[in-house]
Amino acid sequence: MYVAVKGGEKAIENAHAWLAEERRGSTDVTELSIAQIREQLSLAVNRVMAEGSLFDPDxxxxxxKQARGDLIExxxxxxxxxxxxxxxGYSNPVETGQMACDRRISATFxxxxxxxxxxxxxDYTHRLLDFKLAAEGEVPLAPESQPRSEPIPHIADFLQDEGIIQDEPTSDATPGDLTREPMEFPAGRPLRLQSLTRGDEGFVLGxxxxxxRGYARNHAFVGELRIxxxxxxxxxPELGxxxxxxxxxxxxCETVNQFKGSKTExxxxxxxxxxxxxxxERKSIAMALVDRALRWGELGEENLGAPAQDEEFVLSHADNIQATGFLEHIKLPHYVDxxxxxxxxxxLRLETDGRTTPQEAAE
Known part of the structure; x- marks a missing residue:
């Protein structure tokens, strides 16, 4: 049972004002602009867009900025x-084979x-603090390079041509939309992938x-990673x-995983x-590993009881917003409870001590 707290409007207003002051920090330091965050903290921006399900860097x-750097907030x-x-409405599926690649690597070929x-x-940097960045000097520009504009084939296509990698099933059915309908179990792969791409990076990584480490039969190679x-x-419709x-x-990221076969495959x-x-990158690779672990049923594999094979466990706990809401609600007044x-x-303590009333305990 929760208890509403009355008469605290002024305290709440003051808390908001204090938060704004803390967010701004020292006025001796130039205020951080949206453009600076977008351009110089781009990986944080990317995470917020991915888990927020909205592509808008600004x-x-x-x-x-509003959350003081708290990415979950x-x-x-x-x-x-x-x-x-x-x-x-809905856009058409994007053609990643037509991607203008800034980065594209394979650990298999x-x-x-x-x-x-x-x-x-x-990947190739030394994990040493670069104190030159503290000097806030100009950074040397990299040699000019252009994204690969020509289509780059997927590595898995070559394995598929040889017939040694599973065919991906296709369907004309419209996949469910996790942002409009709540998750139901068992969930199909489209909903699982939606949940994982919105899921907390740390949880999916774990x-x-x-x-x-062995909590699922999942030996994977990064077949391809492209950005x-x-x-x-x-x-x-009006245009046709x-x-x-x-x-x-x-x-x-598409991983290539070992599979010794089953009764059905x-x-x-x-x-x-x-x-x-x-x-x-880290999120997409982790997502691919978890996606493969959750496919044990459709491939006829044995469920080893690993956490990553438990669809309900993974998908119900991956969402950091749901987790945050449930966790932080215990800050609310629970006086009656x-x-x-x-x-x-x-x-119970009285009964354990052989006494039945507070008066007896006092005597």
Whole structure:
């Protein structure tokens, strides 16, 4: 039972004012602009867009500023704003094979068709603090390079041509929309992927790591990781054809997993898949590992009882906004509940001591 607190309006107003002051910080320091956050904290912006389910770098940067850098709070702000937007319809599936790749690597083939494009990455940096950044000097510009505009084939296509990787089932059925309908179990793969791409990066990473440590049969190779921009198209009924309405930056990961076969499937490689807004490599790889772990049923594998194989466990706990709401509600007044618990514990202690009333205890 919750108890409404009355008469605290002034205290709440003061708390809001104090929050605004803390958010601003020292006025001796130049205020951080939305453009600075968008351009220089781009990976944080990408995470907020991905888990907030809204591709808008400026709004994500604004949310980060408003939330004082608390990314989960920023994601909450973006999702809340998203619910106020009109919905015009659904875009067509994006063609990631047509992606203008800024980065594209494969851990399965050294000489991958289309080439390896390292792009901007922390992979080859030393994990040492760079104190030159504290000097706030000009950073040397990298040599000019252009995204690969020509279509780059997916690595899995070559394995599929050889017949040694599973075919991805296709369907003309319209997938469910997790942003409009609550999750129901069992959930199909489209809903699972929606849930994972919106899921908390840390949680999904932890689940993925558990599969690598043996809590699921999931030995994976990164078949391909690509980052770049893709066109977004939408069918216009009045025109009778689709038009391009914009472009989004995406990170796509497809894993190649060992599979010895089952009663229903022959020995072959299988796949895990991750697709996330912006440059979100860790999240997309983790998503692909968890996606593969959750596919045990459709592949006829044995359920080893691993956490990452439990659809209800994974999907019900991946959403950081739901988790935050349930966790933080215990800050609300629970005075009546606690008084009832307090009286119960006192009574039990009396009974344990062989006394039945507070008076007896006092004597």
């Amino acid at each position: 709004l994500a940067a604004l949310a980060i 920023a994601i909450f702000l973006v999702r809340a704003y998203r619910t106020t937007l009109p919905r015009f 050294k000489d991958a068709p289309g080439g390896q494009v390292l792009g901007s990455t922390f 689940m993925a790591y558990s599969t690598q 770049g921009k893709v066109a977004v198209e939408m069918d216009i 054809f689709a038009i391009e309405i914009g472009e989004v930056e995406l990170t796509e 022959p020995p072959q490689f299988t796949r895990g898949y991750g697709l996330v807004f912006g440059q979100s 606690f008084q009832a618990e307090l009286e119960l514990v006192r009574k």
